[in-house]
Amino acid sequence: MLLLKGLIAYFLLILASFFMVIGERLVTQRSFLWGRSICDYCHHPIHPLYLMPLIGPLLTKFHCSHCRHPIAKKYLFGELVYALSVIVLLLTTNHPIFNSAIFSMLFIMSVSDYHKQWVPDRLQLILLAIIMINHALLAIPIYWFQPIVLLLLFILINKIWPQSIGGADIKTISLLSLTYPAHFGLMWLQIATSLALLYILCHNYVTHRSLEGIPFFPFITLSFPIISLVYYFNPNLF
Ligand SMILES: [Zn+2]
Numbered sequence: 001m002l003l004l005k006g007l008i009a010y011f012l013l014i015l016a017s018f019f020m021v022i023g024e025r026l027v028t029q030r031s032f033l034w035g036r037s038i039c040d041y042c043h044h045p046i047h048p049l050y051l052m053p054l055i056g057p058l059l060t061k062f063h064c065s066h067c068r069h070p071i072a073k074k075y076l077f078g079e080l081v082y083a084l085s086v087i088v089l090l091l092t093t094n095h096p097i098f099n100s101a102i103f104s105m106l107f108i109m110s111v112s113d114y115h116k117q118w119v120p121d122r123l124q125l126i127l128l129a130i131i132m133i134n135h136a137l138l139a140i141p142i143y144w145f146q147p148i149v150l151l152l153l154f155i156l157i158n159k160i161w162p163q164s165i166g167g168a169d170i171k172t173i174s175l176l177s178l179t180y181p182a183h184f185g186l187m188w189l190q191i192a193t194s195l196a197l198l199y200i201l202c203h204n205y206v207t208h209r210s211l212e213g214i215p216f217f218p219f220i221t222l223s224f225p226i227i228s229l230v231y232y233f234n235p236n237l238f
Pocket of ligand 1: 039040041042043044064065066067068069
């Protein structure tokens with residue numbers, strides 16, 4: 001049983017690695033199926049063994065096997081965050097596969113947002129398809145009015161404070177409001193904005209430089225397992 005759990009956890013790390021490749025290559029116009037992974041510094045192709053999550057970085061002691069430049073820790077961080085988050089969603093939500101699929105899409109979008117500060121529309125379409133298929137399979141109603149209210153609200157906010165919320169953020173939050181109730185969504189947004197503010201404060205304190213703008217998607221994504229945990233341990237909170 002322990003071996004099976006270990007294999008599932010490692011499979012999630014591999015999945016995270018693959019999703020990070022998709023998210024990064026979609027916005028850098030590279031094929032995520034055929035292009036080989038290369039070192040960010042010397043551009044030498046990386047041996048498949050060294051691409052294996054955890055095992056590869058440990059074998060090379062977190063350095064490129066060709067030029068010996070240190071490997072960015074963001075890949076390991078992303079893999080661990082993805083695996084832990086999916087485990088939380090699998091254990092704490094009523095529709096674990098559906099919620100893990102939603103989280104996976106948000107994770108890919110976060111990687112795109114992090115790398116190029118934009119999210120391809122095709123990812124939003126896949127997110128919409130996942131929501132529609134799930135609702136059709138489970139025969140549960142969709143909150144049609146919520147995205148309409150949210151879209152109007154976001155348009156108003158952007159009129160008052162131009163470009164305060166990105167187009168991709170607006171589209172994705174509106175899509176998520178099709179499937180999650182308003183009180184869940186509001187707390188989700190609260191956690192995401194709090195995490196973003198905390199990040200900005202810590203960044204400014206450590207570097208003594210003010211941030212111009214930050215990708216908001218990673219905070220939306222990271223907040224999903226957090227709010228699932230909040231609900232799980234406080235079922236009578238709302
Ligand atoms: Zn290298």
